[in-house]
Amino acid sequence: MSSTEQGTSSAAPAEPTTAPESAAAPEVPESFYYVHGKDKVVHKVSAGALQHSALIHGMISNLGYTEEQAKANPFPFENIDGDILQMVVDWCNQHKGKPTPPEDTNLPKQKEKLFDLVLAVNYLEIKELLTYCCKQVAMMVKGKSPEEIREIWMIPTDAEDEAAEKEAKKRAGKEAAGETAAAAGDAK
Amino acid sequence: MSSNIENFTEITEKSTAEPIYDTNWCHMPAEIKLKCIGKMEINERLSLRCTANAERSLVDSQKIEFYRGCFEGDDEEFRVFLNRNHRNYSKRSDDKNQFFEWINYIKKVGVFEKLVISFEDSLVDYEQFITNDGLFTAKNVKFSYCDFDNMIAVLRKLKDGVESIEINLTFTAFDELAEIYEIPQMWINRNSKIGTTFQVSINEIDGSFDEFLEQFTDRIVSTGEKRARIRTNNLDRHILLERGVDDVITIDFLIKFFRLMVISAEMKESEYEDDCKEWICKMNPEIYDYYDSESSFEESGDDSEDSDSQEE
Known part of the structure; x- marks a missing residue:
């Protein structure tokens, strides 16, 4: 579960709003971290959801941040568009602590968005989502001739x-x- | 804690220094392209490799697993049948050059569970087939009605790791049967691993067991009705020739089954396994169902007339 708020380009990000995590309150309070993309919109994400990203998981595993420190130090991913990071965060939240299904039909069909998502996911090292994305990329050229592929992918x-x-x-x-x-x- | 924060700052600084990504296939890193290619089926890979040389190199570097691959050819046309993930692909061509260019790609990238080769007419004069040094990667290989020279050419193009080779020779290849004697000869000379096995079934060759032994008279250690044992150049190893004979597959049976195996010279005769049904079934899974008279009666049901005539 994440919340977003339009931030500014200053070092201190805007205070994010928080949506309820789930109906059943966990026994041990869950820790949260903050990420933002190129658009500086800060997303609050639980450590459980971030486990999907080997990169972020590696970053946070030894940090031992307090809530305040986490808020003050959002992970800046300036190389990832805001809407793409939003998609990634949503996917991580949807699949938090759940086994990943064999197919994921909610990925973007739009070529540019999908490629951006692939690159972001590869950078963030989210293995399962990368597998879905690559499958979706492969589906884009299903049944296409070499000329059609060249046109679709601008080769x-x-x-x-x-x-x-x-x-x-x-x-x-x-x-x-x-x-x-x-x-x-x-x-x- | 402060050092952790410093590390984190360092990592995030690195991440912000990364270039802004473009959104075009051509700007995707090769490792991602390869992952995507890995998700494509054979036709899409073939199309992609025709778009540009750089894409061709990438596609050709990615292996593709097939459950079964069948390569056939006669004087009219050449055919390829591929099976992967329960899907079938086929290609036919009467243009030899085009066909073998395609085969060379499949040979380079294909990893076959089962590979069937059936080129009836000799391709020895066809340089692209004989001299191409690409290798087939396959676990189980079957030659079905294949010209003998073509078979030898393909055998030379097999990568290590083959678990079984099944050879169904045509009658025209009968004169070349002596070539099969080269297998134990190769084991004699090359110090082959214990357990290395070669199985063959041959149609209507009377006395082939004795013919075989004649080739190695000076090496025979022991001989019997079902088995013969010969020495190799390595004192520790022998070759066991077994004839597949039991209550169902009798000595007068139309098809003869043989198994050659490298064994330890220490192996005692009491250690021989009576498992010919098992290894015969590996070559011909249906033969016992077909010839076992008891099961034939069971399957024929009320149609007793046919069953009787079969028995006769």
Whole structure:
């Protein structure tokens, strides 16, 4: 279960609101941590839900944060879009302490979102979700011809690849020549 | 605690230094692409490998498991039947070049539980088949009505780890049967592992047991009705030749079953196992059901006329 609130770009994040975790109150109070993505929206997530992420689990396992410290030090994932991080947090909450089903049909169908989710999940090391995502990516090209796949996934042809490589080399050569000339000018 | 916080800050600083991700297949790291390819079925992999050279290299680096793969060919066309995750895939082609280009891909990536090869016409003149050095990865291999030279070419292209090889030769390959003697000869020369086994069933070859022994007269340690034992160059190892004969598969039976096995020279005759039914069934699972007269009567039910004529 998570709560989100639009934060600011300052170091101290905005106070997040909290939604009830579950109907049955746990005997031992559960610890919570805070994460935010590129949009600075802070998500409150339980340690149990975060166990899905090997990266975050590794980070928090020895921290021993108090609630206050956790609030003051949200995990910043500036490389993950806010809506993508929201999806990840939701998935972790939905599957907290539960065996993961063989299929997950709630993943985004939209190509860009799915790829962003794959990359975020890979970064956060959420193994089961990554498996679902990769399956979904594979489904995108089910029954498609090479031309259709090239179009869907914007795969450049070998000729386009070669042209881009030549262009990059040319640019790098020009830059190197410019730097040499500048260095020679400085020496004079 | 403070050191933990410092570590945490360090980790998060690292994470914020990561580049902002793009959302295009081409910008996905290779390890993720490979995971996605791992979830694709054969047709999608084939399509993806045709999009660009970089994708082809990735697809070709990913193994794909098949329960069964059957490669067939005659003078009219070539066929491939693949079975994976309870799904069947097939491809037919009358263009030899196209077919073998495809086979070479499957050979490179396929991991077969069962592999069936049936190329009736010789492919020895076909360089792409003979000289291609890619290897098949398979547990159980069966040659069904396969040209002998094609079979030898495929046998040379098998990766280690094969558990069984079943060979059903055609009559035209009968003259080449002597090649089978090369198997014990290879074991004699190469110090093969104890337990290495070769089983073969042969149709209508009278006296083949004696013919076999004639090849190794100077090496015979002992011989009997069902078994013969020969020396190898390693004093610790012998080769046991067994003839599959029992109450059902009798000595006059149309099909002859043989088993060759590397054994310890210390093995006593009392330690021989009477398990021919078991190893015959491995080669031909239905043979006992078919020829065991008792079960034939049970299955034939009220149709006693047919049963009687079968018995005769």
